Amino acid sequence: MFELSAKKNFSSKEFIDFYMQSQTAKFFDLPYDRTQWMGEENLLYDVMEENPKLPTGKTYDCESLFWIGYTYRYWHFLTNDSSESIVKKCNAEMMHTLYPAYHTLDCAQAIERIIEA
Numbered sequence: 001m002f003e004l005s006a007k008k009n010f011s012s013k014e015f016i017d018f019y020m021q022s023q024t025a026k027f028f029d030l031p032y033d034r035t036q037w038m039g040e041e042n043l044l045y046d047v048m049e050e051n052p053k054l055p056t057g058k059t060y061d062c063e064s065l066f067w068i069g070y071t072y073r074y075w076h077f078l079t080n081d082s083s084e085s086i087v088k089k090c091n092a093e094m095m096h097t098l099y100p101a102y103h104t105l106d107c108a109q110a111i112e113r114i115i116e117a
Helices: 003-009 011-020 021-030 041-048 062-080 083-091 090-103 107-116
Strands: none
Touching: 003 011, 003 021, 003 041, 003 062, 003 083, 011 041, 011 083, 021 041, 021 083, 041 062, 062 090, 062 107, 090 107
């Protein structure tokens, strides 16, 4: 979904930070919710309904966006931290900055290093 948000020209930093604290993300933190099977277009629509004034602007490259989304989800499954608490520990801008150095690491190892920093 993060990659799709860039195609809509949403500012990546603002979109990711909003999404991670949204009701949609809270549903993903549940052990199971059928919205998890909705598809990225429908999920993006839900986020856009929650915040119809999402700003457009600077978008991150698709590879970085994919890594950020994957790492945030992996972090949740690894630690059971909520999406909201994860983004407060490491916001979108910080994740984007870490991408070049951390994207080749095992995801669990990257998360461990982020938490330790």
